[in-house]
Amino acid sequence: MDSKKPSRRKFLKSGAAVAGLAAVQSASGQTAAPEARPQKSLKDLIAYGERSHFVTSIRVPVVERPSPDAFGLTFHVLSPLQDSVGIITPSSLHFVGTHRGSIVPDIDPKEHRLMIHGMVDRPLEFSMEELKRFPSVSRVHFIECLGNHSKAEYKTVQETHGLTSCSEWTGVPLSLLLKEVGVQKGAAWVVSEGSEEVKGAGSIRLAKAMDDVLVAYGQNGEALRPQQGFPLRLVVPGFEGIYNTKWLRRIKVVDRYYMTYNDYGHISNDPKVAALTFRWGPKSVITFPSGGQQLPGPGFYQITGLAWSGGGAVRRVEVSTDGGQTWKDAELRGAIHPMAHIRFGMNWKWEGQECVLQSRCTDELGDVQPTRAQVAKFFNVAPDYYHTHGVQGSDNTIQPWRVAGDGSVHNAIA
């Protein structure tokens, strides 16, 4: 190709996929106004790259807590799933859930220690550098907060599903460290504790701890981010977010389940609220088209979204464009990792009619993502169960999006 202008100046539009359509409008209202382009020095341009000033996707707080207090209230911020591509969540946009405000522990990794004690032969304390002398492994896993549940009044997929994210985690298998300290007979649970004010403790069964849990120091190719537990966190694949203890400083091997600060909502005498639900069931959500987005007109589109399960690998994602009457298999568009997000997609021609879009995930155990009506019937509660019961019980129900005749997209939960 020489440096001349192209000789052919009239470019035809295809009669097929892109026929006569204007550009799709902004996918979300959840973006900040473009800022003035930052002036970067040459030194900065070399040292550390930044995103384009045209890219303004940001996290937002959960709807009920628009202005979290920095020194006391729960700090939960939502990942902008409507802007996501692939399966990796950029570390800067990973959801955050902490229980004592926005200020996270400022830990010097040189000073940090992990203690493992309790029912063990050799209680040990590990520095970060000592941990790095153990064999590490890197695996892609989602982490999802128990509070990630949809409600009729939530408008966007960021609001309905933004408390899940997916990263490549690197760390030492907890099983290696437990073998190093020597677990004693009769031990059945491990309790993990963070460094923050409320300690973020949680109890998991020893069998899970010996299976696939990571003591992670890496996320997406670099050290953990402070909001994700720098310098050390637990990654408990497939389990609710709260068990993935951040700023990890202590693991105690014990013989029974220990109640902790984080057990609010997990244990209840009310059988209608899920008690001690550890593992996420099969779940999926369409990220395009999703609530708050706008289709410019009839034509060809890609329906796309994310699916995951605490029960292993996603085996199938189906999509319905007629409110659940018929379903078609979507394509799984990338490498499938157990207990990780997978991107799905499906070609779709929208004729301009009002319709309801849904996705449904089936995992390797054969478990199928339920409708909200199915869950309500099972628990014998009203269909607005999740709405009225707050964060009790995990929500892996099917999310319906209604496309109106004008191309606007809305949350279709009744």
Place this chain on the structure above:
Amino acid sequence: MDSKKPSRRKFLKSGAAVAGLAAVQSASGQTAAPEARPQKSLKDLIAYGERSHFVTSIRVPVVERPSPDAFGLTFHVLSPLQDSVGIITPSSLHFVGTHRGSIVPDIDPKEHRLMIHGMVDRPLEFSMEELKRFPSVSRVHFIECLGNHSKAEYKTVQETHGLTSCSEWTGVPLSLLLKEVGVQKGAAWVVSEGSEEVKGAGSIRLAKAMDDVLVAYGQNGEALRPQQGFPLRLVVPGFEGIYNTKWLRRIKVVDRYYMTYNDYGHISNDPKVAALTFRWGPKSVITFPSGGQQLPGPGFYQITGLAWSGGGAVRRVEVSTDGGQTWKDAELRGAIHPMAHIRFGMNWKWEGQECVLQSRCTDELGDVQPTRAQVAKFFNVAPDYYHTHGVQGSDNTIQPWRVAGDGSVHNAIA
């Protein structure tokens, strides 16, 4: 776990893996001094997370060009591989190679267009939103600059190997777009062109274009970074970096190889310099312990590094700790993707003796990473071939690191 202090206050050190060793010292001299902790507003803490102020890993320019001119000289900056974990390169730390300085095109994605023309039935121009109406795919691939070659005078793995990086790329298969425009009989090559001053053009065979090439708009879960071609680039799996055209604006389907600005160094009458070498051979490098790092003393360590090949998936990585006399299989520690980095690791007990560490990659084609002596013999040139010939020809030779008796680590290229 209650809120009391641990009852056991004396923690023993294991007699095994971590016996009596002080912390490993800083892994690299290529880090910036810790900065004062930035004062972030609550709004910023919500919107977009940042790394810890204790994490100071940065890119650096290639050794020969310490102060690239912003308006003319080549801008090549090296990824800090010595600090890497897993296989994903953080987008902010991805290597950069451009040919007209540090200023990259500032492209408004709403205005950007990709033209496909030449020997096609229907020349077309695609907006970014039109491209997103095509089925996308997400795949993990490395990109490596032809200039990524080691020399005796390079001290660290950032200097010897920092022009390779690995990302999850999301985009439209080029084959779909070529089918949309209708490739005519007789077409055999495609020429891609970027938007920057020198256009960054390159020619690849039509067969490759129809195979696995992506027109990518996503990187690691978000839009491409400006230094990586925002809003659109070509990803040509396994090929030299220069074919992965950034700021992609034009693809011309043609019947023959087109010479472009980027063909300096690729075509030569001298048989001693590799001509038109497209695909990277099997390659690997140990990132720990590597040049400039310091072992605090004898004991157990993890030898770890990265391996990759343009010939598909990595099948095997071997490590030698005795200068190449004997080799042992390392573990491949993560999911293996074709034409992507894979993290390898091996347990190692260092007794305090001087020794030379090397890694050797074998890919799915059965190709084996060569020594520098083997390559020199093949081309009938001196062993310092890469040193004296500059960037001519790709370097996938085995990198030796010498561990001295005092634990310091050095480049062992003669």
